[in-house]
Amino acid sequence: MKIAEIINPYVGETGGLITALQAVQAAQGFLPPETEAVAAEAFNLTKAEVKGVISFYADFHREPQGEIVVRLCAAEACQAAGGRDLAAAVEKKFALKSGETSASGDLTLEPVYCLGLCSAAPAALVGDKLVGRADAQRIEDAVARHAKERA
Amino acid sequence: MAEALKLFLPLDSVAVSLGANEVAGALLAEAAQRNVDIQLTRTGSRGMHWLEPLLEVERDGERLGFGPLEESDVGGLLDSLLDSKAKHAKSIGLAEEVPFFKNQTRLIFARCGVTDPLCLDDYAAHGGLAGLDAAIKKQGADICEEILASGLRGRGGAGFPAGIKWKTVAQAESDQKYIVCNADEGDSGTFADRMIMEGDPYLLIEGMAIAGLAVGATKGYIYLRSEYPIAANILNDAIAKAETAGLLGDNVRGSGKAFHLQVFIGAGAYICGEETSLLESLEGKRGEVRAKPPLPALEGLFGKPTLVHNVITLCSVPVILEKEAEFYRDFGMGKSTGTMPFQIAGNVKHGGLYETAFGVTLGELVETIGGGARTGKPVRAVQIGGPLGAYLPPSLFHLPMDYEAMLAKGAGVGHGGIVIFDESVDLLEQARYAFEFCVEESCGKCTPCRIGSVRGVEVIDRIRGRIDHDDNLVVLDDLCELMVDGSLCAMGGMTPIPVQSALKYFPEDFGLRPAKQAAE
Ligand SMILES: Cc1cc2nc3c(=O)[nH]c(=O)nc-3n(C[C@H](O)[C@H](O)[C@H](O)COP(=O)(O)O)c2cc1C
Ligand code: SF4
Ligand code: FES
Numbered sequence: 042m043k044i045a046e047i048i049n050p051y052v053g054e055t056g057g058l059i060t061a062l063q064a065v066q067a068a069q070g071f072l073p074p075e076t077e078a079v080a081a082e083a084f085n086l087t088k089a090e091v092k093g094v095i096s097f098y099a100d101f102h103r104e105p106q107g108e109i110v111v112r113l114c115a116a117e118a119c120q121a122a123g124g125r126d127l128a129a130a131v132e133k134k135f136a137l138k139s140g141e142t143s144a145s146g147d148l149t150l151e152p153v154y155c156l157g158l159c160s161a162a163p164a165a166l167v168g169d170k171l172v173g174r175a176d177a178q179r180i181e182d183a184v185a186r187h188a189k190e191r192a
Numbered sequence: 193m194a195e196a197l198k199l200f201l202p203l204d205s206v207a208v209s210l211g212a213n214e215v216a217g218a219l220l221a222e223a224a225q226r227n228v229d230i231q232l233t234r235t236g237s238r239g240m241h242w243l244e245p246l247l248e249v250e251r252d253g254e255r256l257g258f259g260p261l262e263e264s265d266v267g268g269l270l271d272s273l274l275d276s277k278a279k280h281a282k283s284i285g286l287a288e289e290v291p292f293f294k295n296q297t298r299l300i301f302a303r304c305g306v307t308d309p310l311c312l313d314d315y316a317a318h319g320g321l322a323g324l325d326a327a328i329k330k331q332g333a334d335i336c337e338e339i340l341a342s343g344l345r346g347r348g349g350a351g352f353p354a355g356i357k358w359k360t361v362a363q364a365e366s367d368q369k370y371i372v373c374n375a376d377e378g379d380s381g382t383f384a385d386r387m388i389m390e391g392d393p394y395l396l397i398e399g400m401a402i403a404g405l406a407v408g409a410t411k412g413y414i415y416l417r418s419e420y421p422i423a424a425n426i427l428n429d430a431i432a433k434a435e436t437a438g439l440l441g442d443n444v445r446g447s448g449k450a451f452h453l454q455v456f457i458g459a460g461a462y463i464c465g466e467e468t469s470l471l472e473s474l475e476g477k478r479g480e481v482r483a484k485p486p487l488p489a490l491e492g493l494f495g496k497p498t499l500v501h502n503v504i505t506l507c508s509v510p511v512i513l514e515k516e517a518e519f520y521r522d523f524g525m526g527k528s529t530g531t532m533p534f535q536i537a538g539n540v541k542h543g544g545l546y547e548t549a550f551g552v553t554l555g556e557l558v559e560t561i562g563g564g565a566r567t568g569k570p571v572r573a574v575q576i577g578g579p580l581g582a583y584l585p586p587s588l589f590h591l592p593m594d595y596e597a598m599l600a601k602g603a604g605v606g607h608g609g610i611v612i613f614d615e616s617v618d619l620l621e622q623a624r625y626a627f628e629f630c631v632e633e634s635c636g637k638c639t640p641c642r643i644g645s646v647r648g649v650e651v652i653d654r655i656r657g658r659i660d661h662d663d664n665l666v667v668l669d670d671l672c673e674l675m676v677d678g679s680l681c682a683m684g685g686m687t688p689i690p691v692q693s694a695l696k697y698f699p700e701d702f703g704l705r706p707a708k709q710a711a712e
Binding site for chain 1: 609
């Protein structure tokens, strides 16, 4: 679908610009460069205003992410339950630093600040799968399962 | 043929993160293989998260619990259920008799973990809608009075009396008013909002509808963080069903009054939990904090009078209308009335949600109820009230969970989250993280918050490296003071709380002599 077609239904909705950008990202995996101009036109805003919104929110990406995104919770409850060690182990296992995408484009590693699983910490989100009481092995298994499901 | 085996398994995110969906799949498959008829209901969670996934089996009107279950347990469990004499290794007895559950006072979470979250008949059969029906019989001003008399205070963090806000919005003249539910729940260590939205969504809908009737608002929004997709689906389904059933729409339960409700999903910004930032975001803009005044109650969403409340505040409303203010006010202590769903998290043996009246001590929640650290090591610190909350030592565990008692120690109840750390914690590192988090999440509007937090990280690193140690401790102090004085909102203004409480109660981690044990 063309970006304008994705965006147009949200014009006039409450908070429509944000919802429209979410829809573009859901369809394309990221916000392609032309998104700014198309959204600006649709919502009668300047390109700078749209850019300002995109840059404000952590969920929006201007570049494609890896096939699988592994989000490790970096917030306090998970720190208390060994989250820092887990992050180090996962970084080592995938030979990636937090915030990076592998050269092959298979995997992105990023922090998230609380998944609401703080009573089952440390927690992670692998693709769309929640992982509570996470350890490096369970995360690796979830990545493998995710890859298999997408194959 | 025998009656179907009635089974209950949570759909709650915690249960799912621990394999509940796989257990559900195995139940269906193994039952089919054994030719056993089962009726599986997915519920919210009871909040005993160390037992999740927790399966319950109905027998003679009572529910037996089994957990924590793994996929591989399911076949054996079904076999033992069919043989009435067998006792399964993962049996916990009656779910409601587990002390963690039994000793709670569940006014808000009464149905959570018990009923089918999306079944309106189930909701009504378990006391739902009684509050709304009582409200419909009253004038708006009387509903506001009831809330004021109950002593209910905002559960989002600040603890402001709800009734005062309701009256302000009710008395404002406008062609349009809004109810906005703050479901951004960004604080680490908190998940009560998520649990109630996943486990009993009609309660929130009912609370918001009552608020709408009370203040004369016809439109409501739930601002939900994007990290909660399960809650999003459940809320959207519940709203659709509530519309069909006439609980929402142009004529709320025959009251002749309209109330429409919609979910809005945020885009990953902690600051959007701050109410004015949230309103900006809901208008589709950057979530930059607005200066107050004007209060959102007078000029909120699109400049219209807006009642903004946390999920749990709104979910406390139906019981107040159903049982009246006096009943509610009898729970709690002093000016902290009613119950609070405390969330016990981090390095903890029995983590989960514990709803009880204010006044329970910190130590009871951490040691008796939570069972101390999961690692079995001594608890050294707890952080209460999220990333802007204080770090407290065990010598303060006698403190009651009460807004005023906590404030007196420079701490706050916040949204009721308690994060437990064992002796391996480094409080200097935690103080550094408080600044880092502020760097990450500042909306950028004021310099003390935006730049001060960056400086804070640097100063902590120098303290750690023993570079001009004493001087840098002074700089740290000045910096905190500057952030408190010069920040527009509590993001910058309260980041010093975790930092300075860490320094005060754990000075040895900052290279200073240990503090005398607080003996009060
Ligand atoms: C940085 C910051 C983050 C906040 N995050 C939340 C939040 O996630 N949820 C919430 O209900 N209130 C949050 N608040 C408090 C809100 O600004 C506001 O006080 C609350 O929504 C009012 O509802 P209540 O009266 O029911 O507490 C936050 C405040 C600040 C300063
Ligand atoms: S204190 Fe920080 S988050 Fe709050 S308005 Fe100022 S810059 Fe924004
Ligand atoms: S702090 Fe990690 S899930 Fe809440």
